[in-house]
Amino acid sequence: MRAGRIILAAAAVGGLATCDYFLPERGGAYIQGGDAMRGFALLETGAHGCQSCHAIPGIRxxxxxxxxxxxGMAxxxxxxxxxxxxxxxxxxxxxxxxxxxxxxGMPDTHLTLDQARDMAAFLYTLEDPDAR
Ligand code: HEC
Structure with missing residues (x-):
């Protein structure tokens, strides 16, 4: 999670429009058009109810x-x-x-393609299985 936090913080400070999240252990895979900061912000709104079923680091x-x-999803x-x-x-x-x-048991939460990309980009920042 440390690395994820640092990257998220850097994206916030830098005001990056898109953040192609880089996963070294996956050979540099990234999510085309995915933006981890947007994914995090979308999760925080609670609009899709993810946190009502999942404990998600950074989402209280x-x-x-x-x-x-x-x-640890990444x-x-x-x-x-x-x-x-x-x-x-x-x-x-x-x-x-x-x-x-x-x-x-996971329902369709009616994400658009862009929303799913953003959420996935955020999920791939979650490297530490013990993060809360
Ligand atoms: C009604 C409860 C519910 C909601 C709402 C929900 N999920 Fe899930 N989710 C589940 C369940 C149950 C599983 C396990 C599914 C299985 O094993 O088939 C799951 C599995 C997952 C997994 C795979 C986890 C793993 O360990 O492999 C991810 C990632 C995930 N959900 C993300 C999300 C996101 C992001 C949202 C919001 C857009 C969301 N979920 C909304 C119940 C929910």
């Missing part, structure tokens, strides 16, 4: 327990233990989870 309340905590090998944790798969999963995993 309500830290729901229906879904898994999202700390380092997980799989999404929901089944899908390869790659940027494109993550964006598709966030947009329509049941299309990829018909039995999933």
């Amino acid at each position: 309340a309500p830290r729901g327990v229906v879904g898994p905590p999202l700390a 380092r997980r090998g799989f999404i929901s233990g089944q899908l390869p944790n790659r940027t494109g798969v993550m964006v598709a999963f966030l947009r329509d989870p049941a299309r990829l995993l018909p039995q999933t």
Whole structure:
């Protein structure tokens, strides 16, 4: 999470319009058009209810327990233990989870493609599994 925080802070200070998040351990994968700061801001609004089901580092309340905590998401090998944790798969999963995993408990939260990219970019800043 340290690295993620630093990058987010740098993006905030620099006022970057887009932040192609760089993942060294994934060979430099980035999310085209994704902006981690925008994703974080969108999460904070609570508009899509993510935090009512997930504990998300940096997002204080309500830290729901229906879904898994999202700390360390960048380092997980799989999404929901089944899908390869790659940027494109993550964006598709966030947009329509049941299309990829018909039995999933994760609902369609009606994200646009841009919103899903931004949220995914933020999720890939979450490297520390113990972050709160
Ligand atoms: C109604 C509760 C609920 C809401 C709202 C919800 N999720 Fe989920 N989410 C889940 C559940 C349950 C799972 C586990 C799904 C599975 O294993 O099939 C999950 C899985 C995930 C995963 C994969 C986690 C992992 O450990 O692999 C991510 C990432 C995720 N959700 C992000 C989000 C985001 C971002 C939002 C908001 C746009 C959101 N979720 C909204 C319940 C929810």
